[in-house]
Amino acid sequence: MTPSAIVKYLDQYVVGQDEAKKTLAVAVYTHYRKVQTAAASAVEMAKSNILLIGPTGSGKTLTCETLSRGLKVPFVTADATSLAQTKYVNEEIEAILLRLIDKADGDIAAAQRGIVFIDEIDKLKAAEGQPHATSGESVQHALLRIMEGAPVKLGGGRYIDTSHILFICGGAFVGLEKITAKTHAFGFIATSDDQNQKILDRLNARVKPTDLFEFGLIPEFAGRLPIVTSFHGLAKDMLVRVMTEPRNSIYNQFKELLRQEGVTLSIEPQVFEQIAELAFEYKVGARSLRGIFEELMTPVLFRIPDERDIAQVAFSSFFEEPRILRR
Numbered sequence: 001m002t003p004s005a006i007v008k009y010l011d012q013y014v015v016g017q018d019e020a021k022k023t024l025a026v027a028v029y030t031h032y033r034k035v036q037t038a039a040a041s042a043v044e045m046a047k048s049n050i051l052l053i054g055p056t057g058s059g060k061t062l063t064c065e066t067l068s069r070g071l072k073v074p075f076v077t078a079d080a081t082s083l084a085q086t087k088y089v090n091e092e093i094e095a096i097l098l099r100l101i102d103k104a105d106g107d108i109a110a111a112q113r114g115i116v117f118i119d120e121i122d123k124l125k126a127a128e129g130q131p132h133a134t135s136g137e138s139v140q141h142a143l144l145r146i147m148e149g150a151p152v153k154l155g156g157g158r159y160i161d162t163s164h165i166l167f168i169c170g171g172a173f174v175g176l177e178k179i180t181a182k183t184h185a186f187g188f189i190a191t192s193d194d195q196n197q198k199i200l201d202r203l204n205a206r207v208k209p210t211d212l213f214e215f216g217l218i219p220e221f222a223g224r225l226p227i228v229t230s231f232h233g234l235a236k237d238m239l240v241r242v243m244t245e246p247r248n249s250i251y252n253q254f255k256e257l258l259r260q261e262g263v264t265l266s267i268e269p270q271v272f273e274q275i276a277e278l279a280f281e282y283k284v285g286a287r288s289l290r291g292i293f294e295e296l297m298t299p300v301l302f303r304i305p306d307e308r309d310i311a312q313v314a315f316s317s318f319f320e321e322p323r324i325l326r327r
């Protein structure tokens with residue numbers, strides 16, 4: 001798959017976030033190319049691990065999981081929170097690599113060229129007083145080793161070399177935008193025209209490694225993630241699109257659910273806008289959409305199994321009863 005094909009594939013499931021999609025697509029494609037040409041190439045190519053930053057419910061996990069379904073490379077996802085809660089970090093990390101080998105059908109060579117997505121990486125920030133768990137910082141050190149590339153011993157005397165495994169890390173990094181805003185470094189450049197202002201805005205929107213240190217990532221760890229890309233908080237119009245556009249959108253899911261009961265569901269556009277309005281207030285991105293949608297649908301879902309003559313349910317407002325057509 002070319003980068004544009006990867007983006008096109010992601011577009012079917014993930015709304016917006018064009019910049020992040022492009023960055024990921026290029027990184028993954030490049031990684032894949034390196035894997036294919038490694039034997040023939042005289043130039044040893046380093047990998048570029050990726051850090052995804054963005055507010056909760058903006059599609060980070062969704063994007064990576066969608067990506068993992070669509071790619072032909074072994075791909076596993078892991079959660080940094082569970083790494084931070086265990087006393088046996090190295091065993092947990094080993095388990096992640098074993099899953100990668102599983103995904104590659106036991107082919108270690110293929111697994112060594114795979115992709116590992118580590119979610120909730122911001123939960124590894126150096127924290128005070130976690131008595132029985134490993135501190136986030138020591139997990140960062142443990143991960144550092146495999147991200148760097150090291151032979152890891154597995155059970156049965158086997159080894160896996162992680163030098164060419166691509167690591168994608170994701171996290172919400174709550175509070176990072178304040179740090180980034182505070183450390184704007186490029187305010188002093190004289191700007192005379194629009195073009196300069198654009199360059200300035202771009203430089204200032206960048207998350208700098210020093211911001212990540214201040215947040216609580218150790219410098220060596222942040223340094224292993226050269227590509228940083230941002231997901232944006234979803235505006236109301238985006239939330240409407242999330243409900244209606246993806247192949248498996250909430251609307252499509254409920255339409256299908258009712259279709260199986262022989263009922264046609266129709267919802268007018270203003271209802272989605274009302275739901276988006278409510279969801280936006282909750283400030284958890286697209287995450288609250290499902291709950292609000294369920295609230296709308298529950299009374300109908302309660303009645304349908306008893307009232308077999310219902311043929312159609314039509315909503316024209318979130319706050320009013322739906323119109324019900326009978327056979």
Ligand SMILES: Nc1ncnc2c1ncn2[C@@H]1O[C@H](COP(=O)(O)OP(=O)(O)OP(=O)(O)O)[C@@H](O)[C@H]1O
Nearest residue numbers: 013014015056057058059060061062172242286287
């Ligand atoms: N851009 C998007 N397009 C389509 N659906 C989305 C989008 N963003 C979020 N969603 C919906 O919201 C749900 C939660 O999103 P996701 O798990 O990707 O959030 P996240 O960015 O990983 O947040 P967190 O930082 O809390 O883990 C998804 O399952 C999906 O249904």
Ligand SMILES: [Mg+2]
Nearest residue numbers: 060061062119
């Ligand atoms: Mg997530």
